[in-house]
Amino acid sequence: MAETKFVTINMGPQHPATHGVLRLVLELDGEVVVKVTPHVGHLHRGVEKLSETKTYHQVIPLTDRLDYTNGIGNNLGYVLTVEKLLGIEIPQRAQYIRVAVTELQRLAAHLIWLATHALDIGAMTVLFYCFRDRESILRIIEEVSGGRLTPTYFRIGGLSKDVPEEFKERVMGFLGDFPGRINEYETLLTKNVIWMRRTKKVGILTAEDAINYGASGPTLRGSGVRWDVRKRFPYSGYDEFDFEIPIGEVGDVYDRYMVRLEEMRQSLRIIQQAVENLPDGRIMADDPRVVLPPKDDVQRDIDALIRQFKIVSEGFEPPKGEVFMSVEAPKGELGFYIVSDGSNHPYRIKIRTPSFMNLSALPKMIEGGLIADVVSTIGSIDIVLGEIDR
Amino acid sequence: MELVYFLIEVVVKSIVVFACLMLTVAYLTWAERKILGHVQVRYGPNRVGPFGLLQPFADGIKAFFKEDLIPGRADKVCFVIAPMIVIVSAISLFAVIPFGNKLVLLGREIKLVIADVDIGILYIFGLASLGEYGVVLGGWSSGNKYGLTGALRAAAMMISYEVALGLSIIGVLMISQTLRLTDIVLGQGGGFWHWNVFLQPVAFVLYMVCGLAELSRTPFDMPEAESELACGFNIEYSSMKFALFFMGEYAHMVAVCAVSVTLFLGGWQPPIPALSFIPGVVWFLIKLVALIFFCIWERGTFPRLRYDQIMYFGWKFLFPLALINLVVTAIVLAIR
Numbered sequence: 001m002a003e004t005k006f007v008t009i010n011m012g013p014q015h016p017a018t019h020g021v022l023r024l025v026l027e028l029d030g031e032v033v034v035k036v037t038p039h040v041g042h043l044h045r046g047v048e049k050l051s052e053t054k055t056y057h058q059v060i061p062l063t064d065r066l067d068y069t070n071g072i073g074n075n076l077g078y079v080l081t082v083e084k085l086l087g088i089e090i091p092q093r094a095q096y097i098r099v100a101v102t103e104l105q106r107l108a109a110h111l112i113w114l115a116t117h118a119l120d121i122g123a124m125t126v127l128f129y130c131f132r133d134r135e136s137i138l139r140i141i142e143e144v145s146g147g148r149l150t151p152t153y154f155r156i157g158g159l160s161k162d163v164p165e166e167f168k169e170r171v172m173g174f175l176g177d178f179p180g181r182i183n184e185y186e187t188l189l190t191k192n193v194i195w196m197r198r199t200k201k202v203g204i205l206t207a208e209d210a211i212n213y214g215a216s217g218p219t220l221r222g223s224g225v226r227w228d229v230r231k232r233f234p235y236s237g238y239d240e241f242d243f244e245i246p247i248g249e250v251g252d253v254y255d256r257y258m259v260r261l262e263e264m265r266q267s268l269r270i271i272q273q274a275v276e277n278l279p280d281g282r283i284m285a286d287d288p289r290v291v292l293p294p295k296d297d298v299q300r301d302i303d304a305l306i307r308q309f310k311i312v313s314e315g316f317e318p319p320k321g322e323v324f325m326s327v328e329a330p331k332g333e334l335g336f337y338i339v340s341d342g343s344n345h346p347y348r349i350k351i352r353t354p355s356f357m358n359l360s361a362l363p364k365m366i367e368g369g370l371i372a373d374v375v376s377t378i379g380s381i382d383i384v385l386g387e388i389d390r
Numbered sequence: 391m392e393l394v395y396f397l398i399e400v401v402v403k404s405i406v407v408f409a410c411l412m413l414t415v416a417y418l419t420w421a422e423r424k425i426l427g428h429v430q431v432r433y434g435p436n437r438v439g440p441f442g443l444l445q446p447f448a449d450g451i452k453a454f455f456k457e458d459l460i461p462g463r464a465d466k467v468c469f470v471i472a473p474m475i476v477i478v479s480a481i482s483l484f485a486v487i488p489f490g491n492k493l494v495l496l497g498r499e500i501k502l503v504i505a506d507v508d509i510g511i512l513y514i515f516g517l518a519s520l521g522e523y524g525v526v527l528g529g530w531s532s533g534n535k536y537g538l539t540g541a542l543r544a545a546a547m548m549i550s551y552e553v554a555l556g557l558s559i560i561g562v563l564m565i566s567q568t569l570r571l572t573d574i575v576l577g578q579g580g581g582f583w584h585w586n587v588f589l590q591p592v593a594f595v596l597y598m599v600c601g602l603a604e605l606s607r608t609p610f611d612m613p614e615a616e617s618e619l620a621c622g623f624n625i626e627y628s629s630m631k632f633a634l635f636f637m638g639e640y641a642h643m644v645a646v647c648a649v650s651v652t653l654f655l656g657g658w659q660p661p662i663p664a665l666s667f668i669p670g671v672v673w674f675l676i677k678l679v680a681l682i683f684f685c686i687w688e689r690g691t692f693p694r695l696r697y698d699q700i701m702y703f704g705w706k707f708l709f710p711l712a713l714i715n716l717v718v719t720a721i722v723l724a725i726r
Contacts, residue, residue, distance in 0.1 A: 009539075121694060122609065123694075124426070124690065125429055125430045127430075132431055192692075198694070370696060371697075372696040
């Protein structure tokens, strides 16, 4: 007859601090967490399987819904992978716009992280400040793409449309306001004694563990590993921009917090360079296989009409083969692995999502801590259940 | 005949204080949401009535019509009694708080305090601790592990902070040589430089910090830490029982601030004697509102401390500080 010693508590799937429908089964010794078992799958929508029945273009809206705080970043990862499969070079203007908008989306994603992370630790006010700033970013994204949460802005071979005329002015206005706002958040949190007590030496993930668990993004960099796909395997012209990769030292919640804050500043630099040096030119690659013909031609020219009809209705057929491509999403390394059998839809898509990998390191960080540390650690690895369960 | 007059006087005073308190509690919820709203670049309630002023009534009506649920595994008696304990103990605190000087009405001298008892302070501390039983019982009896954790936290926190809270006011009692609240207020007359907050600044800070813990407000809102325990001790409560917890909490907040005004800020005494033509009740309310505003304001600023850090802070920082303050006060009084 075994003696029951620990209290088992079910945290989630409905819980205000598990960032969605994550379910954690905690074994508690008083307030101390002895064992954590994450259960995922509550938000499984079958994105990967569904993609197999869609043409390559039709998959783009599905990617919006992976990490729903980072719609544009997911679009980028997917279209880059298909472009790699097809071997398309896209014009520089499109690349720069992609970078600028993706970095804006990264800021918006980081703002949600900061808002919810601070709320989890009890600082309610930061939430509203962050959402105010996120709103101005979403306005820009909406003007550019037409959507706020699910922009579906990129196309295979370029962009769905060019940026509006006032884009540069709007972004520059935002870039003028935002650095002051980051400083404001820092005065509320960074040197706040309570904040430091709640985050320092909490949820420590050593560099070795981080690598072993396959963590990436700020979770990995917070542990002191200087790894960023934008620098290591530059894509979409990131090598033309000047920016730093911030890293932490200890790998605790505070380091991950500082890394993300600094990343926000670096994103501002990238956006500024991209918008200031935005070249003129086309926004779509010159590849008749995947790019829709201009509307004028479609209305006058029967060949163009047929081509438009074919691309829209049955898509295009990339060469047979396998391709993997990853990008640096706000949460970490987002990878797409596509197997093509030469038909108009992918044979298999596997999405390597950063939150899933980062979550697997969660028990390592939490065990031995207190209940309150569980909450601050979940906040610090910034998971989004939409991409954990796909 | 004297007895009848006395009874009428007490009943009228009780009713007036009770009505004012309930109204204050109702509008405190409104004020908290409005002030926090403005701290957080939003409006707060502004739909029900002008400036959302009818919001408390809308909330009350809504709470009334909600289904009153008692979980199957709950200990029903405790579950029902717990919110009552909380609100009764919070309201009863106001019996001994003096909110003004004497008033002459129809030839009778009326003291503006319901019961002017000798041991006012002891009464307040006793009842305030009793309120914690409601929280503990409520959390435990709901048969929910989150509720239980919240209740345990509440119990641990109460024990830790009650000590420092009690020690912090002993300095004041040593100066005023009495436990009767009206005498403590009278002892602070003759200008703001006689207020105990200037004689006992450390004690005042200690009292306010421990008071926040006693109220379990940010940064000490452990028992109900919503992001960890999803509401804590009141997780299973609904309808008016939940509202009672809420009202008890706010009434308790008013009480803690009122005691603070009485002990440290001169109660109903005006800041300078020349201003004594303004009724004492007004001064009392001004000071009370200022302290309540502080309690709401700090909530918009601070994150939440962790359970063990709160214990550490209470026992290893506040407790010694209160002791030192006590010893220093005693030495100064002895030398003088």
